[in-house]
Amino acid sequence: MILSHLYSRVSRNTGKPLVILTLILSVSFTTAKAQPESLVADAKQAMRDATTYMVEEVSTNGGYLWQYLPDFSRQWGEMEAYETQIWVQPPGTVSMAHTFLDAYQVTGDEYYYKAAEKAANALVWGQSVYGGWNYLIDFAGDRSLKEWYRTIGYSGWRLEEFDHYYGNDTYDDDVTSDAARVLLRMYLERLDPKFKPALDKAIDFILESQYPNGGWPQRYPLKYDHVKLGLDARGDQIETIIFEDYTSYITFNDDVIWENINFLLQCYLTLGEKRLLDPIRRGMDIYLLTLQGNPQAGWGMQHYPDNLKPAAARSHEPKSLTPAYTLGNAFHLIRFYEWTGDSKYIARIPDIINWLEESAYPEPMTWRGGRTATHPRFVEIGTNRPIYVTRRGSNQKYGRYVLTYEDDLLLGHYGMRSNLDIDLLRREYERVRALSPEEVAINSPLKPGRFEGEGTGITPQHYYDLNRSSFDDIPDEEQVREIIRALDEHHRWLTTGERTSNPYIGPGVNQELTDTYATTHVGDETDTSPFTDESDQEYLTTREYIRNMNLLMNFVAHQKR
Numbered sequence: 001m002i003l004s005h006l007y008s009r010v011s012r013n014t015g016k017p018l019v020i021l022t023l024i025l026s027v028s029f030t031t032a033k034a035q036p037e038s039l040v041a042d043a044k045q046a047m048r049d050a051t052t053y054m055v056e057e058v059s060t061n062g063g064y065l066w067q068y069l070p071d072f073s074r075q076w077g078e079m080e081a082y083e084t085q086i087w088v089q090p091p092g093t094v095s096m097a098h099t100f101l102d103a104y105q106v107t108g109d110e111y112y113y114k115a116a117e118k119a120a121n122a123l124v125w126g127q128s129v130y131g132g133w134n135y136l137i138d139f140a141g142d143r144s145l146k147e148w149y150r151t152i153g154y155s156g157w158r159l160e161e162f163d164h165y166y167g168n169d170t171y172d173d174d175v176t177s178d179a180a181r182v183l184l185r186m187y188l189e190r191l192d193p194k195f196k197p198a199l200d201k202a203i204d205f206i207l208e209s210q211y212p213n214g215g216w217p218q219r220y221p222l223k224y225d226h227v228k229l230g231l232d233a234r235g236d237q238i239e240t241i242i243f244e245d246y247t248s249y250i251t252f253n254d255d256v257i258w259e260n261i262n263f264l265l266q267c268y269l270t271l272g273e274k275r276l277l278d279p280i281r282r283g284m285d286i287y288l289l290t291l292q293g294n295p296q297a298g299w300g301m302q303h304y305p306d307n308l309k310p311a312a313a314r315s316h317e318p319k320s321l322t323p324a325y326t327l328g329n330a331f332h333l334i335r336f337y338e339w340t341g342d343s344k345y346i347a348r349i350p351d352i353i354n355w356l357e358e359s360a361y362p363e364p365m366t367w368r369g370g371r372t373a374t375h376p377r378f379v380e381i382g383t384n385r386p387i388y389v390t391r392r393g394s395n396q397k398y399g400r401y402v403l404t405y406e407d408d409l410l411l412g413h414y415g416m417r418s419n420l421d422i423d424l425l426r427r428e429y430e431r432v433r434a435l436s437p438e439e440v441a442i443n444s445p446l447k448p449g450r451f452e453g454e455g456t457g458i459t460p461q462h463y464y465d466l467n468r469s470s471f472d473d474i475p476d477e478e479q480v481r482e483i484i485r486a487l488d489e490h491h492r493w494l495t496t497g498e499r500t501s502n503p504y505i506g507p508g509v510n511q512e513l514t515d516t517y518a519t520t521h522v523g524d525e526t527d528t529s530p531f532t533d534e535s536d537q538e539y540l541t542t543r544e545y546i547r548n549m550n551l552l553m554n555f556v557a558h559q560k561r
Contacts, residue, residue, distance in 0.1 A: 039477055040559045043552045044107060046484045049491035051103065054096070054545055055115045057490075060086050061125070061139055062118030063093040067498055067541040077136055079156050079528060080501050082148060084140040086122060088133045089173040091543045093119050097182045099546050101189065106553045106560075113189070120186045123179050124198045130221060131205025132169025132176035135162070152504045155528040157396035158413045158521070160314045164226040169205070170219045171251065177259040180206070181266065188270055203267060206260055207279055213289060214282030215250030215304065216260055222248040230315040231392070231402040238402070246313040250286065250304040252325055253313065257283055258332055269445055277446070284336045287329055288344065295358070296384065297351035298326035301377075310381065316389045316401040316414055320378035323359050324418040326352060327425060334428050339444045341437030349429045356422050359384055365417070367410075373417035388416050394517055394524040395508025409518040413529070474558045475551045483548050493548050498539040499530040 058064065063086030068075040077087030086093050100116035103109070126137030138145040146165055153162035161172060169176055180202035187195040209220035228243040251257070261283040268276045290308050292298055300310025301322035312319045330352045337345040359379050364372050376386035390409040393399030410416040432440050441447065475483070486493055501522070508526040517523040521531040533539075 036477065036559055039480055040556055042484055043480055043556055044109075046487055046491075047103060047107070047549060047552050047556075048109065048111065050487060050493065050545060050549070051100070051112065051115060053491045054542075055118065058540065059118065059122075060084065061122050062115075062120075063087075063122035063126075063137060064096045064119070064542050066092055066543065067539045070492070070494060070538055070540055074500075074503075076499065076501065076530065079159060079162060079530065080152055080503070081136065082138065082140070082144065084144060085136050085138045085148070086126070087136050088123065088126065088179055089135055089175045090178065091541075091546055093122055093137075094174075094178040094182050095546055096542055097123070098185070099549050101185055103549060103553055104189075106557050116182075116186065120182055120195065123182055124195075127179075127198055127201065128169050130169055131201040132171075132209075132220065133179045134169055135173070135175055152528050155396050155504060155507060155526055157399055157523045157527045158316075158529045160228065163396065166219055166223050166226070166247070168219050168221050168223060171209075171216055171256040171260065172218050173254050174259050176202070176205070177263045181263055184263075184267060184270065203264075203273075203276075206264065207275075210260075210279055210282070211250065211286075212282075213250075213308075214257075214279075214284070214286035215290070216256055216283075217248045218251040218253070218256060219247040224248060228315045229400060231400045233402050233404045233406075234387070241403075243312050243315045246311065248305075249311055249313070250290065250308075252290075252299060252329065253301055253317075255328075257286060265445060280446070281340075284340075284345070287333055287336070288348075291329075291348060291352075292321065292381075294351055295355065296321055296379075296381065297348060297355045298323065298359070298379070299329050301325045316391070316411060318378055318387055318389070318403045320380060320387050321359075322378060323356055323375040323420055324377065326356060327420050327422070330425055331428065334432055337432055338440050339446050341441035341444070343437065346429060346432065349425070353422060353426055353429070356420065356425075360420075360422075364419075367417055372419045374420050374422075375418045377414075377416050377418055389414070390515075390518045392513040392515060392518065394510040394512065394514070395526045396523070397508040397526075398511045398513075399508070399517070399523060400513065409515060412519040413521045473551065474554045480552065480555050483551060486548070492540050493544045494538040494540055495544045496533075496536055496538055498533055498537075498541055500533040500537070501528050501530045502526070504528050 054064070058068065060083070065075050065077045065081050065085070065087050075081055075083070077085070077092060078089070081087065088094060097116050097119035100112045100119065104112035104116065122137065123133070125139070127133060136145075138148065149162065149165035153165070156162055171177065180199065183195050183199040183202060186192065187199050205220070210216055224245045226245045226247075230241050230243055232239045232241045261280055264276045264280050264283070267273060268280065290299060290304050292310070298321040300320060301317065301324070305311050310319055310321060330349060333345045333349065337343065356375070359376075360374050361376070364374050367373055376388070378387040378389070379385070380387050385405060386407070388404050388407045389401055389411050390404060391399055391401045391411065407416070488494060502525050505526060508524065510524060522529050
């Protein structure tokens with residue numbers, strides 16, 4: 001153990017002695033078993049060192065942003081943030097809390113539980129009076145948050161979700177459902193009653209915000225006060241079009257509906273609340289109600305108003321059908337069939353497959369670095385023609401997104417094409433169709449069944465499967481050593497090539513509608529949207545911390561097994 005610790009410390013701070021120490025260590029251990037055991041200890045120590053730095057030096061009241069300059073002179077969530085702010089959505093505070101809990105379950109180290117508890121407390125502090133969460137939490141309060149929206153948030157050209165302060169909560173990007181999931185995990189870990197009120201409040205919020213037909217809006221309580229302008233160039237003339245406030249529409253984007261169903265199902269399995277069954281079933285049925293008729297059996301990516309027809313959302317998201325979301329929703333229908341044995345959920349899968357085939361490009365194409373594309377992102381309703389989006393102008397204040405049939409100046413920050421595996425959907429459909437309803441739903445979490453946990457004191461309340469981490473990605477010993485060596489002298493994993501942004505200097509002034517920034521991630525110097533930093537600047541990121549922690553946890557857990 002002493003030699004192992006010396007190995008890890010020296011190899012982080014020097015280069016040449018590394019090979020010599022490796023040779024010494026390989027000779028010192030006389031059995032094949034000793035070296036992995038020592039490496040497990042080193043991996044655990046690296047995990048603890050890195051976590052200590054994140055908890056004690058990086059966190060703000062237990063919460064986290066996405067990335068920081070090493071000297072903390074600037075920091076970012078999805079956009080640049082104040083020092084008083086934390087980001088809720090992944091890979092921010094909720095992702096860190098899940099990682100801490102995973103590490104606690106793998107190692108039994110109380111420090112990780114305390115770290116998760118601090119993160120959960122930050123989420124409880126930031127929970128709104130309604131019961132959900134916004135993208136970010138500002139510990140300086142409402143005045144500070146409104147100023148951020150007025151300046152940095154408003155000036156992010158491509159991030160329209162931040163250019164207006166609603167004062168309500170969002171389901172976008174798994175914000176509210178995943179924050180609620182953290183509280184569920186914290187409550188179940190020790191049945192600590194202090195987390196139950198906030199958890200119940202979140203569950204009630206999700207139930208209250210569900211429409212009677214089973215859908216959920218993007219934001220709640222409902223607002224209708226923010227419209228946007230765009231340009232339509234699909235004809236001979238360019239016309240200005242109005243994008244209504246879409247946040248009250250039923251939303252599939254970023255799996256809003258699926259994540260709410262998933263969370264309520266986890267609550268049903270662990271808390272046993274019968275009242276959750278009807279919202280779960282109505283949530284599943286909204287997929288059928290919003291599936292469009294033949295010959296375009298698909299879904300829009302974004303939002304559905306009362307008429308249950310696809311509508312426009314952000315000004316770079318036109319009213320259309322979306323092959324990528326159609327494929328994803330079809331897989332959800334197969335899962336619903338496996339939960340219920342009700343054939344209504346798969347009855348129209350053949351129609352969906354037919355439309356996906358008809359909306360595909362004649363031949364797969366390559367674009368952006370050699371990536372393969374089989375489908376356009378947006379398909380026009382009625383004509384089945386691809387719709388593309390470009391933009392004109394220089395900044396958020398005066399720039400406009402343009403809907404067009406042309407594909408020569410595609411957006412750089414938003415993929416206009418998708419690569420879809422229709423054959424996989426076809427195989428999954430044939431697999432479940434070959435089973436009887438009783439066979440397909442034999443392991444349904446919605447059916448009555450006895451809890452199968454083993455061991456003294458095991459109860460359903462202790463059972464929790466987030467179904468997000470996997471031990472499939474198990475690093476080999478050299479990969480583990482590389483991860484350990486990558487820690488710097490402060491026990492940080494620093495990376496380059498991360499996202500930066502222009503500091504806020506005021507609203508845009510250039511009113512020219514040129515194509516200069518049509519395909520870029522960021523506009524002129526007044527655009528606060530993030531873009532890739534191609535310099536050698538190093539960053540401290542939660543994403544890199546979580547990635548390395550998951551790899552080390554998988555290694556440690558695999559060795560234990």
